[in-house]
Amino acid sequence: MHAMKPHLTLHNQTPIPPSAGARRVVTLPGKFGMRLGGELQDVQVAYESWGQLNAAKDNVLLLFTGLSPSAHAASSGEDPSTGWWEEMLGPGKAIDTHKFHVICVNSLGSCYGSTGPASSDPRSGKPYGPAFPKLTIEDVAAAAHALLASLGIPRVRVCMGPSMGGMSALAYTLMFPDGVDVLVSISSATHSEPFSIAVRALQRELIRSDGAWAGGHYAAGEGPREGMRLARKLGMISYRSAKEWSERFGRERAKDAGIDAFGIEFEIESYLESRAQSFVGAFDPNSYLYLSRAMDLFDVAEHGGSDEKAFKRLHIKQALIIGVETDILFPLHQQQALADALKRAGVDAGFEALASRQGHDSFLVDMERFRPAIGEFLATL
DSSP: OOOOOOOOOOSSOOOOOOOOEEEEEEEEEEEEEOTTSOEEEEEEEEEEEESOOOTTSOOEEEEEOOSSOOSOOSOOSSOOSOOTTTTTEETTSSEETTTOEEEEEOOTTOSSSSOOTTSBOTTTSSBOGGGSOOOOHHHHHHHHHHHHHHTTOOOEEEEEEETHHHHHHHHHHHHOGGGEEEEEEESOOSBOOHHHHHHHHHHHHHHHHSGGGGGGOOOTTOSOHHHHHHHHHHHHHHHSOHHHHHHHTTTOBOTTOOSOTTSOOBHHHHHHHHHHHHHTTTSOHHHHHHHHHHHHHOBGGGGTSSHHHHHTTOOOOEEEEEEETTOSSSOHHHHHHHHHHHHHTTOEEEEEEEOOSSGGGHHHHOHHHHHHHHHHHHHTO
């Protein structure tokens, strides 16, 4: 286990009043030490927010994202475009912005405004590329904590995230135990199991095997398009379930099926290709590599020697853990184990096992199940 290093030195930083609206980027001046070595200078963290911060500053809901989404979880007056959790977040919705001041943070290492491999190193003026320090989920959490400090917010009412965001929320809760009241973890876990590590390892190999990756030194807007296309297809296979695809596609032939013996013949192939093409060019390949590896590296046990010892550090009183029966990337037994471990640590941890058919991605699409599970819990706070 590596010793935790100080993450941030602020110089003459004054609180920035939080406000709702479109994406904002805050620069955190000084050195940001990475958990596994190396440092960043003048880190930038992008975020969006909804709802009003109350006078006591005790109604903040901190939302972490999965691997590839930006901080644009929902529309706002300043940015009316549809967000990735549009049906979940807003006035009167499950995450009610009449009640909570929601802050969604773009992960450190991503490519949507926060400092990442595609960002320019202020010391050289050139993109970090593969020289970006090794990234961990703990670094993502620490950057979010530094952002909230810059906004003058010492504590969050709820720390929440799905998938990789659930890991980030858990890391934040462990690292800053006095700064969180309630944890909500969705389709996530205390660590990645061999299957999910294997899938992501192959995705990274597909990207790095593409000659256009050029050792990570590709020009902006270029890079390993074919590698990203194939990695996205493999990702989609792990994100959804065989049950959904059997019911949704069956053996239906694709409308554009041709005479090529090895071309697209079935509708499921056409679906995978369309999803892959929409992703290529939309996300920086190096960012994908770094965030993917960060998910593999995360392990709650590193915060105490075991999960049980790590959870003794927690000060939260309540938690909600949600999992899906058809999730093969973070299987349901991992969510059950997380809830059980929290209970043994004295946390009032609720556990919801949902029968969604859409696999790991259910939290993005199965609103009929996820809205009540999240909304009814948050309404009790």
